[in-house]
Amino acid sequence: MTNTILNFQTATGHEILAAAGKKYLRPGGRIATEKLFQWANFQPGETVLELGSSFGYSAIALAKSYDVRVVGVEKNPDSVACARANICVAGLENQVEIIEGNIFNLEAISGKFDYVLAEAILTMQSPLGKAKILAEIHNRLKPGGKFLSHELLATDKEEQIHVDLARVIRVNSTPLSESNWITAFAKAGLQVEKCQTDSMNLLNLRRMFQDEGIFNTIRILWNILTQRNIRKRVLEIHQVFHKYQHELGYIILCAVA
Numbered sequence: 001m002t003n004t005i006l007n008f009q010t011a012t013g014h015e016i017l018a019a020a021g022k023k024y025l026r027p028g029g030r031i032a033t034e035k036l037f038q039w040a041n042f043q044p045g046e047t048v049l050e051l052g053s054s055f056g057y058s059a060i061a062l063a064k065s066y067d068v069r070v071v072g073v074e075k076n077p078d079s080v081a082c083a084r085a086n087i088c089v090a091g092l093e094n095q096v097e098i099i100e101g102n103i104f105n106l107e108a109i110s111g112k113f114d115y116v117l118a119e120a121i122l123t124m125q126s127p128l129g130k131a132k133i134l135a136e137i138h139n140r141l142k143p144g145g146k147f148l149s150h151e152l153l154a155t156d157k158e159e160q161i162h163v164d165l166a167r168v169i170r171v172n173s174t175p176l177s178e179s180n181w182i183t184a185f186a187k188a189g190l191q192v193e194k195c196q197t198d199s200m201n202l203l204n205l206r207r208m209f210q211d212e213g214i215f216n217t218i219r220i221l222w223n224i225l226t227q228r229n230i231r232k233r234v235l236e237i238h239q240v241f242h243k244y245q246h247e248l249g250y251i252i253l254c255a256v257a
């Protein structure tokens with residue numbers, strides 16, 4: 001397994017949270033993902049392409065609960081190795097495949113899919129990057145296929161949030177308002193059928209218990225308390241989340257190609 005040493009100064013926010021032990025890195029947590037899956041109405045044997053599949057948790061949950069086939073694309077070799085190990089433990093090697101690759105090169109993936117799933121990945125792209133990926137998502141979907149999306153929402157102060165977030169999570173993070181997300185999807189030929197928004201509680205204790213369970217939450221808190229490098233970065237991120245607690249949220253969208 002590849003095991004890159006993390007530079008705590010330059011690492012991205014999700015790498016820092018993962019180093020603290022956080023498994024769920026999406027802004028609406030498990031509850032939002034489950035809602036998105038309900039909307040999808042997956043049928044056994046259907047195909048899902050997941051962008052930024054990280055440790056494989058969503059891919060595994062999908063394959064287990066809905067008997068679908070999943071292909072994940074992930075660029076971080078450590079996450080790819082971890083996802084493959086998790087898939088092996090779950091006994092899902094014949095149903096879930098993780099490709100080490102870049103979501104800017106989706107044309108390299110053969111075939112068309114019934115669904116594309118992307119959680120906490122579009123937000124971190126520039127406006128041009130979002131447009132390029134959305135167009136490619138449209139190309140990877142079968143006619144009538146669904147794009148399932150779970151991202152950060154900015155109900156106000158988009159520009160200010162972009163600057164502050166990019167500084168603390170070291171990624172060009174650009175959350176959009178509901179109408180701007182819907183417009184960006186529509187420009188790529190993806191018509192939003194369902195959409196839901198709520199507050200963003202990624203680092204909220206109650207949400208952490210829901211997403212991670214009691215033992216992993218204790219482990220995460222312990223790592224934050226005892227590891228200075230992690231603590232410093234998590235506190236910076238937490239401050240920005242707190243500063244924009246009334247403007248930052250999550251959005252889930254189900255769009256049809």
Ligand SMILES: C[S@@+](CC[C@H](N)C(=O)[O-])C[C@H]1O[C@@H](n2cnc3c(N)ncnc32)[C@H](O)[C@@H]1O
Nearest residue numbers: 014025026052054074075076101102103119120
């Ligand atoms: C914030 S995490 C979200 C992970 C997962 N989807 C979840 O919700 O828990 C974003 C993931 O996307 C991956 N990623 C970021 N940019 C990527 C790119 N250009 N191509 C492929 N994967 C990428 C990161 O390595 C990371 O695992």
